[in-house]
Amino acid sequence: MPSPVIETIGLTKAFPGVVANDRIDLEIRAGEIHAIVGENGAGKSTLMRILCGLYQPDLGEIRLRGVPTVIRDPRHAIKLGIGMVHQHFMLVDRFTVTENVILGAEGTRWGRLDRRAARRRILEICDRYGFDLDPDLAVEELSVGQQQRVEIVKVLYRGADIIIMDEPTAVLVPQEVQELFDNLRRLAKSGKTIIFISHKLDEVLDIADRITVLRGGRKVGTVKAQETDRRGLAEMMVGRPVLFSVDKEERAPGEPLLKVEGLSLKSGERYLLRDVSLEVRGGEIYGIAGVEGNGQTELVEVIMGLRRPTTGRILLAAQDVTGLPVGRVRGHGVSFVPEDRHRRGLILNMTVWENLFLGRHRARRLTAGPLLRRIVMLGEADELVQEYDIRVGSTGQPVSSLSGGNQQKVILARELAGQPRVIIASQPTRGLDVGAIEFVRQRLIAARAAGLAVLIVSADLEEVLALSDRIGVMYGGRLVKEVAASETTAQELGMYMLGSTTGAKEARDHVL
Numbered sequence: 001m002p003s004p005v006i007e008t009i010g011l012t013k014a015f016p017g018v019v020a021n022d023r024i025d026l027e028i029r030a031g032e033i034h035a036i037v038g039e040n041g042a043g044k045s046t047l048m049r050i051l052c053g054l055y056q057p058d059l060g061e062i063r064l065r066g067v068p069t070v071i072r073d074p075r076h077a078i079k080l081g082i083g084m085v086h087q088h089f090m091l092v093d094r095f096t097v098t099e100n101v102i103l104g105a106e107g108t109r110w111g112r113l114d115r116r117a118a119r120r121r122i123l124e125i126c127d128r129y130g131f132d133l134d135p136d137l138a139v140e141e142l143s144v145g146q147q148q149r150v151e152i153v154k155v156l157y158r159g160a161d162i163i164i165m166d167e168p169t170a171v172l173v174p175q176e177v178q179e180l181f182d183n184l185r186r187l188a189k190s191g192k193t194i195i196f197i198s199h200k201l202d203e204v205l206d207i208a209d210r211i212t213v214l215r216g217g218r219k220v221g222t223v224k225a226q227e228t229d230r231r232g233l234a235e236m237m238v239g240r241p242v243l244f245s246v247d248k249e250e251r252a253p254g255e256p257l258l259k260v261e262g263l264s265l266k267s268g269e270r271y272l273l274r275d276v277s278l279e280v281r282g283g284e285i286y287g288i289a290g291v292e293g294n295g296q297t298e299l300v301e302v303i304m305g306l307r308r309p310t311t312g313r314i315l316l317a318a319q320d321v322t323g324l325p326v327g328r329v330r331g332h333g334v335s336f337v338p339e340d341r342h343r344r345g346l347i348l349n350m351t352v353w354e355n356l357f358l359g360r361h362r363a364r365r366l367t368a369g370p371l372l373r374r375i376v377m378l379g380e381a382d383e384l385v386q387e388y389d390i391r392v393g394s395t396g397q398p399v400s401s402l403s404g405g406n407q408q409k410v411i412l413a414r415e416l417a418g419q420p421r422v423i424i425a426s427q428p429t430r431g432l433d434v435g436a437i438e439f440v441r442q443r444l445i446a447a448r449a450a451g452l453a454v455l456i457v458s459a460d461l462e463e464v465l466a467l468s469d470r471i472g473v474m475y476g477g478r479l480v481k482e483v484a485a486s487e488t489t490a491q492e493l494g495m496y497m498l499g500s501t502t503g504a505k506e507a508r509d510h511v512l
Ligand SMILES: Nc1ncnc2c1ncn2[C@@H]1O[C@H](COP(=O)(O)OP(=O)(O)OP(=O)(O)O)[C@@H](O)[C@H]1O
Pocket: 015, 016, 018, 019, 020, 038, 039, 040, 041, 042, 043, 044, 045, 046, 047, 391, 392, 393, 401, 402, 403, 404, 405, 406, 431, 433
C-alpha cells in the first residue's frame, strides 16, 4: 500500500462562533487523486488553506512524508512541495504565460537568459503533462480553462508534487473539465498527488481515487470512488437522502412579463449580442443555455440596465425600460442573481445582514426611523438565515468570512425574498452543495408556481433541462435555437451550443 504523503492528526481550526475543522484525521497517499466533498461551510477550504500554509491550525499535527511539519506560510508550503491553485486566479493580465509563471519564483531576477531557460522549462512541463498552452501569449488572451492551466504550471514550475485545487471545475465548461481531468490523470500517473474540492459528485466519482467527506467541520469518512455512488455520497454529506430531480407541475403560462426585442450590443466592430428576441411569461422558467462567453453575460447585463444596448428594446410587463439604470429596473420588480458574486452581488467587507438588505433597504416598511429599521432588519436577517440555511456564526460577521457557497446563499435569499415579479438568475447554483441546489431549485419552481417570470442562465445543461419550460441556446451572441424543454435533450442542446453546422444553418434561418 502506498505510504501517506500527507497525514493530519486531530487537526482543528476554530473561527469566532464556529469550529471549521474539528479534529480531522486525513490521510492522502502519494500519487492519488483525492477529492474532498461536503456541504457549504463543512470546512473544506479551511482544511486546504491549512495544508498550504494560509492558516495555522489551533490544534493537531500535520505529517508530511511521515515527518511532523509546521507549514509556516504559502512560500514555505511550496518549498515543501505543496502548491495551491486558487479559484480566483492570481495572474497579471498583460503579462505573457512565461512571465506569469516565473513571477515571484526564485532565481529569475536577472534578464533574458533566465527567461529563455524558463520558457524552455515551461514547454517541457506542458509537454510532459499534456498541457495545451502557448508560453508567449498574454494571459488576457486566454480562456478561463487556459488561465487555470497557467496556475497549475506555475506550481509545477516551483517544484510542487502535491497540488491542491479548490473547486477547479466550477468555472470550467464541460469540454474544459475533460481537458483538466486528462491533465490531472497524467500528473497522478507520474507520481504527483492531487487533492481537490468539488460539489459536482459525478465529476468526483469520475476522477478521484478516494473521496473524503466532511460535515459540520468533522470528517464523516473516506471512501473509494469505486465503492460508492452519487446517492451514497450525497447522503454522507448531508446526512439525509437528497432529491436530484425536482418535480414541476404542468402550468399554463400567463402574460409575458419580460420581453426582449431585437437586442444588439456592439463593442467596436464586434457584435456581442445580435438581434436577440425572447419573452418570458408569468409562471414560466426560461433557460438560456450556452458555452460561457457567447453573449449570455451581456444579455443579462443589458436587461438589468448595466449596459446600454446598441439597438432593441426591453419591456417589463408592458413598460419600456430600455436604458434605465439598474436601480430603476429593479424598481419594476426585477430580482437579479449576478454571475460574479464578488463584483456585483455582495459588498464583501459589509456584514451579512447588511448584504441581505442591499438594494432593498428603502422599502417602506423598513423606513420608520433608523433604530426601528435596524431592529426590523436584524430580525428579518435572522429569519432569512434560518430559511436559507446560511451557515454563519452571527449576521454581524462580514460576508467575506462566509464560505463560498454560503455567500451565494446570501444573494439568493436577498433576491428571492424581495417579492419580485421577474427573477433573472445567472448560474444560480454555482458553488452550492447538493442539498442547497435542491433547495434553490425548489424555490425557483415555487416562484414559477406563484406566477413569476424566471430567466435563468446556466452553463450546466442538466440544470437548464431540469428547471426550464423553454430553452434558448446562445451562440456567438445570437439566440440560435429555442425549444420546449420537454422536446429536447442534452445532446441536441450541446450541438447547438457548439455551433454545429446543422445547428448554425438553422440558426441563420431562425434569425433571418
Ligand atoms: N476567515 C474566516 N473568518 C471567520 N470564519 C471563517 C473564516 N473562514 C472560514 N470561516 C468559517 O468556517 C466555516 C468553514 O468554511 P469553509 O470555507 O472551510 O467551508 P467550505 O467547506 O469550503 O464551504 P463551501 O463549499 O461553501 O466553499 C464556515 O462556517 C465559515 O463561515
